[in-house]
Amino acid sequence: MPGGNRSYWIGFAVVLALLVAAPLVLPEFWRRFTTEILIWGLLAMSSDILIGYTGMVSFGHSAFFGLGMYGAAAALLTVRPPNLWLALLYGLVAAAVVAAFVAFFSTRLREIYFAITTLVFSQIFYVIIFTWTEVTGGENGLTFRQPALGVPGLFAVPFTPVTLHWFVLAVVTISYLLLRRITRSPFGMVLQSIRENEPRTRAIGYAVERYKMVAVMLSGLFAGLAGVLYAIQNKFAAPDFVFFLISGEVVIFNVLGGMGTLVGPVAGAAFFLLLREGFSRFFTEYYLIPVGIIFILMVIFMPQGLLGVWRRQLNR
Amino acid sequence: MDAFLIQTLNGIVNGMILALVASGLTLIFGIMDVVNFAHGELFMLGAYAGVVWLAITGNFWAALLAAAVTIGGLSAVLQVVALRPLLGRDPLYTILGTFGISLVLQNYALWQFGPVPRKLTEPMTGHFRLFYLEYPYYRLAMALLSAAIIGALWAFLKYGKYGIWIRATTQDRVMAAAMGIPVPVVHTVVFAIGAAMAAASGVLFGPLVGVNHVMGADWTLKAFVVVVVGGMGNLGGSILASIFISLLEAYASLVVSPAQAVIVAFVALILTLLLRPTGLFVPTPK
Amino acid sequence: MLALDDVHTYYGKSHILHGVSIEVRPGEVVGLLGRNGVGKSTTLKTIMGLVRPAQGRVVFENHDVGGMPPYRVARIGIGYVPEDRRIFRLLTVLENLRTGLDRHGLTDARREQLLEKVYTNFPVLRERRNQAGGTLSGGEQQMLAIARAMMLEPKVILLDEPTEGLMPRMVGQIHQIIKVLHAEGVAILLVEQNVPLTLDVSDRVYIMEKGVVRHHAPAAELRANHAVIHQYLGI
Numbered sequence: 016m017p018g019g020n021r022s023y024w025i026g027f028a029v030v031l032a033l034l035v036a037a038p039l040v041l042p043e044f045w046r047r048f049t050t051e052i053l054i055w056g057l058l059a060m061s062s063d064i065l066i067g068y069t070g071m072v073s074f075g076h077s078a079f080f081g082l083g084m085y086g087a088a089a090a091l092l093t094v095r096p097p098n099l100w101l102a103l104l105y106g107l108v109a110a111a112v113v114a115a116f117v118a119f120f121s122t123r124l125r126e127i128y129f130a131i132t133t134l135v136f137s138q139i140f141y142v143i144i145f146t147w148t149e150v151t152g153g154e155n156g157l158t159f160r161q162p163a164l165g166v167p168g169l170f171a172v173p174f175t176p177v178t179l180h181w182f183v184l185a186v187v188t189i190s191y192l193l194l195r196r197i198t199r200s201p202f203g204m205v206l207q208s209i210r211e212n213e214p215r216t217r218a219i220g221y222a223v224e225r226y227k228m229v230a231v232m233l234s235g236l237f238a239g240l241a242g243v244l245y246a247i248q249n250k251f252a253a254p255d256f257v258f259f260l261i262s263g264e265v266v267i268f269n270v271l272g273g274m275g276t277l278v279g280p281v282a283g284a285a286f287f288l289l290l291r292e293g294f295s296r297f298f299t300e301y302y303l304i305p306v307g308i309i310f311i312l313m314v315i316f317m318p319q320g321l322l323g324v325w326r327r328q329l330n331r
Numbered sequence: 332m333d334a335f336l337i338q339t340l341n342g343i344v345n346g347m348i349l350a351l352v353a354s355g356l357t358l359i360f361g362i363m364d365v366v367n368f369a370h371g372e373l374f375m376l377g378a379y380a381g382v383v384w385l386a387i388t389g390n391f392w393a394a395l396l397a398a399a400v401t402i403g404g405l406s407a408v409l410q411v412v413a414l415r416p417l418l419g420r421d422p423l424y425t426i427l428g429t430f431g432i433s434l435v436l437q438n439y440a441l442w443q444f445g446p447v448p449r450k451l452t453e454p455m456t457g458h459f460r461l462f463y464l465e466y467p468y469y470r471l472a473m474a475l476l477s478a479a480i481i482g483a484l485w486a487f488l489k490y491g492k493y494g495i496w497i498r499a500t501t502q503d504r505v506m507a508a509a510m511g512i513p514v515p516v517v518h519t520v521v522f523a524i525g526a527a528m529a530a531a532s533g534v535l536f537g538p539l540v541g542v543n544h545v546m547g548a549d550w551t552l553k554a555f556v557v558v559v560v561g562g563m564g565n566l567g568g569s570i571l572a573s574i575f576i577s578l579l580e581a582y583a584s585l586v587v588s589p590a591q592a593v594i595v596a597f598v599a600l601i602l603t604l605l606l607r608p609t610g611l612f613v614p615t616p617k
Numbered sequence: 618m619l620a621l622d623d624v625h626t627y628y629g630k631s632h633i634l635h636g637v638s639i640e641v642r643p644g645e646v647v648g649l650l651g652r653n654g655v656g657k658s659t660t661l662k663t664i665m666g667l668v669r670p671a672q673g674r675v676v677f678e679n680h681d682v683g684g685m686p687p688y689r690v691a692r693i694g695i696g697y698v699p700e701d702r703r704i705f706r707l708l709t710v711l712e713n714l715r716t717g718l719d720r721h722g723l724t725d726a727r728r729e730q731l732l733e734k735v736y737t738n739f740p741v742l743r744e745r746r747n748q749a750g751g752t753l754s755g756g757e758q759q760m761l762a763i764a765r766a767m768m769l770e771p772k773v774i775l776l777d778e779p780t781e782g783l784m785p786r787m788v789g790q791i792h793q794i795i796k797v798l799h800a801e802g803v804a805i806l807l808v809e810q811n812v813p814l815t816l817d818v819s820d821r822v823y824i825m826e827k828g829v830v831r832h833h834a835p836a837a838e839l840r841a842n843h844a845v846i847h848q849y850l851g852i
Contacts, residue, residue, distance in 0.1 A: 126422065496719070507705075513688050514688055
C-alpha cells in the first residue's frame with residue numbers, strides 16, 4: 016500500500032494486532048464493547064468523508080445507518096436460510112438508494128441548509144419507519160436470526176462471538192484502507208479543495224455538485240455497511256437508530272476524535288463510548304450530562320479533536 | 332366539516348405558538364449566525380419552570396412571567412460561558428456547541444424532574460361558541476398572548492431605544508461596534524430574549540400536553556423548518572410560515588396520524604429549498 | 618494624542634503592515650497617501666480594533682488601544698468612517714445617527730444640539746431623516762457616514778477614502794466638511810487617493826508603500842515639491 020511513513024504503518028500494525036487479540040483476552044462484555052466501537056467507528060469514518068474531507072456537515076447519517084440495518088433485516092427475514100452476503104447486499108442497496116435521494120436533493124445547498132435538510136431527511140425516514148408498523152415493526156423494530164459465515168452451497172459456519180468480532184474487524188479494516196486510498200487519490204484531493212475553498216474549486220472548472228454527490232453516496236454506503244454489521248451482531252433493527260440523535264452522536268465522534276483524519280472519528284467513538292460506559296456506572300441514566308459537558312468543553316478548548324494534532328501526518 | 336374548522340383553529344393556535352418559538356430562533360440566528368439547536372430545550376425548560384412557579388405562586392400568569400425571566404437569565408449565563416468563546420469561528424462549532432447544550436439540558440431535566448410527565452394546569456377552563464362549534468377559551472388565549480408577545484417584540488425592535496442597537500448589530504456587527512455599541516452584550520441580551528420567548532411558548536403550550544423532558548426536540552426541528560421556509564432572519568416571514576406549516580399539519584392529521592403529519596412540514600422545507608431557497612414568504616428573492 | 622509605534626498586522630498569513638509608525642496630534646489633519654493595497658485601510662482598521670496588531674503599540678491619549686474591542690475604541694473618542702461607508706441600510710437616516718446619539722452620558726438637550734448641528738451642516742440629511750439609509754445616493758450616504766461618526770463627538774476621526782466614487786460636486790462638499798471638522802478642533806486621519814484634496818486640507822502627510830511609511834512631511838512642503846508624490850504614487 017503506497018504512502019504513509021514507517022511510524023504510521025507500525026502504529027497501524029500494533030493497533031490491528033491489539034484488536035485481533037482483543038476477543039481472546041477480554042471478558043464477554045468488553046469483547047462486545049470493542050466490536051461495537053468498531054462498528055460505530057466505521058459509521059463515524061463514513062461521516063468524516065463528508066464533514067472532515069468535503070466540509071459538508073451532515074446530520075443524516077442515522078438514515079443511512081438505519082436503512083443499512085433494516086435492509087439487512089429484510090434479507091434475513093425474507094430469505095431462508097439467513098444469508099450473510101444477501102444481508103450485506105440488501106443493506107448496501109437500501110443505503111445507496113437513500114444516499115442517492117439525499118445527494119440529489121441536498122448537494123446544491125449551502126452549509127447550514129444542507130445540515131438542516133439532512134436532519135429533516137433522517138427524521139422523515141424515522142417517522143416512516145416508526146409508523147409503518149406492518150413492514151418495519153414500528154416502535155418495536157424487527158428481530159431475526161444471525162446468519163452464518165459462509166458461501167451458500169459450499170460451507171456455513173455459525174459465528175462465534177470471537178469470529179464475529181474478527182469478521183467485523185476485517186470489514187472495518189478493509190473499509191478503512193479503501194477510504195484511505197480514496198481520500199489520498201485525485202478525487203479525494205478535489206474533495207479537500209472543495210472544503211478549503213468551494214468557489215475557487217468551482218472556478219477552476221470542477222463540477223463541484225457531482226463531486227459532492229459522489230461523496231454523499233460514498234459516505235452513505237459505508238454508513239449503511241456499518242448498519243448491516245450492527246444488525247448482524249445484535250440481531251435486531253429498531254427505529255431509535257434512525258432518530259437524528261444518532262446522527263448527532265456521530266458528529267460528536269467526529270469532532271471529539273478529530274475531523275479529516277479517518278482514524279480520529281474511530282478514536283472519538285471509542286472515547287465517547289468509554290466515557291458513557293464509565294459515567295453510567297456512577298450516574299446511571301444521566302451520564303449524558305457530564306459527557307455533554309465534556310463535549311462542550313472540547314468544542315471550545317480542543318476543537319481539533321484528540322487526533323487532530325496529527326492530521327497532517329495521518330493524511331500523508 | 333366540523334373537523335376541518337376545528338383543525339383550522341388548532342392550526343392557527345399551534346401556528347402562533349410555533350411563531351413565538353421561531354421568532355426567538357430567527358432573532359438569534361439573524362444577529363449572531365447561531366443555529367440554536369438547544370432552542371427546543373429552552374421551550375421544555377420553560378414549561379418545567381412554569382410548573383415550578385405555578386406551584387410557588389398559584390397564579391398561571393405570574394408563573395408565565397417568572398418562567399420567561401428565569402430561563403432568559405439562565406440562557407444569558409449559558410451564552411456567555413459556552414457560546415461567546417465560539418462566536419468567531421466556523422459556524423460548525425456553534426452548531427455543535429448548541430447541540431451539546433441541548434443534550435445536557437434535556438438530561439438535566441430528566442434528572443431533576445424524572446421521566447413522569449408533569450401537569451401544568453391551564454388558567455381557564457370552558458369553551459366558547461364559534462358558530463355551532465365549541466372551542467376552548469384557553470386556546471384562544473394562547474394564540475392572542477403569543478401574538479401580543481410577538482407584537483411587543485416587533486414594537487421594541489422598531490421603536491425602543493435598544494431596538495436600534497439590536498437592528499444595527501444584526502445588519503452589520505462590525506460597524507455597530509465601531510459606533511460604540513457593545514456588541515457582545517447585545518448578543519447576550521438577544522439570546523436571552525429569544526430564550527425567554529421560547530420559555531414563554533413552553534409555558535403556554537404546557538397545559539395541552541404533559542410536560543416532559545423530550546417535548547422540546549420536535550419544536551426545534553419545526554422551528555428550523557419555519558425559519559428556512561419563512562426566510563432566514565425574516566421575522567414577518569417566520570410568522571406567516573409558522574401558521575402555514577401548522578395549518579398544513581393540522582389538516583394532514585385529519586388524514587394520517589399526528590406522528591405522520593409532521594412529514595408535511597418536512598416536505599414543505601425541502602420544496603422551499605428546491606424551488607425558492609430564500610424563503611416562501613420573502614417578498615423579493617435577493 | 619494618537620500614535621502607532623512599529624505596528625505589524627497580518628490578515629491570516631499575509632503580512633500587511635511591516636512596522637508602521639504614525640502620529641496624530643490634537644486638532645491636526647493628517648493625510649495618508651499611497652497606492653492601492655499598501656495597507657492604508659489596514660492601518661485605520663488596526664487603530665479601530667477591527668484587526669489586532671501582531672506587534673507594536675497603538676496608543677491613544679495614554680490608553681493602549683491595540684487589541685481593544687472596537688466598541689471601546691469608539692467610546693474613548695475615535696470615530697470611524699469606513700471605505701464603503703457601511704451605513705445601516707435598513708435603518709432610517711435618523712436611526713443611523715441615533716446609533717451614535719443614543720449612548721450614555723448625554724442629556725436630551727445635548728442630543729438635540731448635536732442633531733441640529735448635523736442637520737445644519739448636512740441639510741439633505743434633515744430632508745431625508747425618515748428615509749431608509751439604503752435609498753440614499755452615494756454622496757448622501759457618505760455624508761451620513763461622516764455625520765454618524767460625528768455623533769460620537771470623537772477627538773479624532775478616521776476617514777477612509779471619503780471621496781471615492783463621488784461626483785466632483787460631492788467631492789467639493791466633502792472637502793468643505795473636512796474643513797468644518799478641522800475648524801471645530803476634531804483631529805482627522807485621512808486616507809485618500811485624491812492627492813490635491815489631501816494636500817489642501819492636511820497639515821502633515823505620510824506616504825506609505827508596501828506596508829511601511831516611506832515618507833513623511835508637512836503638506837506645505839509637498840505642495841511646493843511634487844517630485845516625491847510622483848515617485849511614490851506615479852502621478
